[in-house]
Amino acid sequence: MISIESVSHDIGTSRIFSNLSFCVNKNEKLLILGKSGLGKTSLFRLILGFEQPGSGKIVVNGRNLDKDHIHQIRQQLFYLSQDIDLKNEIILGLVTDIWEFNFARELYQEEINRQLSFLELSPGILQKRTGELSGGERQRIGLLIGFLLDRPIWLLDEPTSALDDAMKKKIANHILALDKTLVIISHDQCWQDSSAVRIERWS
């Protein structure tokens, strides 16, 4: 679970948020709605330790977010960034490296094929470079990595924005049914439709 306690954060001279407090319980699905520029992405950056809050405390699964616990905390988090900032490499190599480093064993073809077929991607995509993909394909590769890593807490920043309606629904339904703690930023209706989701509106 994630606990944000009285967190204030500035970027340069602008105050992004002040005295923000909320909680996401284990296996809860939280959807954050709000216009862009309100600091929703910054929130994720704070949880991941990429930036430090001006004041306040963040606690993830009972551990304070500080330099002593940052690695244990990051191990629990899967982050899908808005632009899917993957390095421009051949996808098979990229995915295999990520898998083998995290799990210290070989990635079997069946595991990756299963995910590819669910995400409606052709196996040929594995030979392409990240930079050659369309927006929707990149998002699905990002999600594929998430499915493979299978970490307990997911931070998803606009995970379905480039997908068609049918795919949006399919993915949202699948992800919301997972036994995981989710924090989602999205403007897509498919996330709001589910009763499993708790909505927070930022303004």
Added chain:
Amino acid sequence: MTSVGRTVQPLESKGGPNMGAQDLNIFSLGSLLIFLIPILYISRYLKLGINKEIIIGMVRMCLQLSFVGLYLEFLFKFDSPWLNGAYLLLMISIACHSILKSSNLKLRIFFKPLFFALLIPFGIMLLFFNGVVAHIDNLFEAKYLVPVGGMLLGNCLRSIIIGLTHFYSGLKKNEREYLYSLSLFNNRTQALKPWFKESLVAAINPTLASMATIGLVSLPGMMTGQILGGSIPIVAIKYQIAIMGCIFYTEYFSVILSILFSLKTGFNAFDVLKTNIFQNN
């Protein structure tokens, strides 16, 4: 060309092919200034605006080299291993200063890691050359230590600058990719691997390219100096091959170490690149 620890012959000696290069008369040397005249004239005619820099550059070069020459005369005559070693440490410090300035990295933050990143491979290679390759008895003999050391350092400068610049500027430019990688691998070393590999390759490519064409286009400086000094070509070539190898090895290891040693001071406790490490943002 082994020496047994005796001091070097003064450069004025005339005589046979192994007694050192012929001395240059100061007026003969000064005659080269004649070519500055058309250069300064053409530059002024074309309104290049660099005449001041040309004159300052030439004067500085003459003064610096003269000063170094006087200093080295003293160093060679005295030939104390401690003094020679201290001079090398000074050379490394100046090299670090120059590298960090060209790489746009802050001196205060990176000087110490870079100093050791240079000292270790450089020291090992230099002593190895002196002891194992050239078989001299006094490993710290000025006649070998200073010129060979200078060549190793001078050639490493360029590759380390390329390596560090490529690494840190690349990371700064692609920070989001690095951070995303960090979130997926949860390991700074693993996340940095692509940038590290690219920087190392970029750093040693120029040396590989010059090794491919060496001798075909021009004779390397060391060989020229040796031959002018009286060595026969075959001896000069052996030294040149040895030195090229040593330069490449020193470059390779010092680029790796300079990036590795700099990581501790370049990144914060959350594995994020510090923003205040550049001289000019």
